[in-house]
Amino acid sequence: MTAENLLSRLERVKRTGAGRYQARCPAHDDKGPSLSIRELDDGRVLVHCFAGCDVHSVLSAAGLSFDDLFPPRELGPHAKREGRPFPAADILRAIAFEALVVAVAGSSMLAGEPFNAVDRDRLFLAVGRIRAALEAGGLNHG
Ligand SMILES: [Zn+2]
Known part of the structure; x- marks a missing residue:
């Protein structure tokens, strides 16, 4: 999966640096952009919700699975x-x-x-x- 694939499914995406993004977390009622997305050099994507949603919840809310992140x-x-x-x-x-x-x-x-x-x-x-x-x-x- 590329970061774009995930980012295209999220709202309020903001680029915060090289390969780093913030977005509204799809897994909870997110007021501010709590979701941090980081694209690694080898193409893998790290996802972290600072409100505490686990990666599975975030991905399934975005219509993806953990396999999409790391087969x-x-x-x-x-x-x-x-x-x-x-x-x-x-x-x-x-x-x-x-x-x-x-x-x-x-x-x-x-x-x-x-x-x-x-x-x-x-x-x-x-x-x-x-x-x-x-x-x-x-x-x-x-
Ligand atoms: Zn969340």
Whole structure:
């Protein structure tokens, strides 16, 4: 998915910097633009509602799914038939994405931005996914 694909479905879109946008969150009754959209160099899109909507709610309200944001290729139907179940590149990609989530959460915390239960859950999810990715790569025997 490109950022434009998402942005075209949102209201009051405002560009705030290179690859950064604000918009009205479609998942709650948003008075101000609470939704932050960030397009990464590799084309992936990060979405964050500062009112606390989770990404699933935001995307489904915009008529999209999480797969549109980050296709989980490592869970494809062909993966299990190979001797090595998951291609290393997919594992690294998954870890890189979750590491980015952690980094974004960390910089938000350092900037003193509100950090609610949904953000915290997403952070724990990221840690869990990194562990799972390490396990899938056979690197979690410690
Ligand atoms: Zn919201």
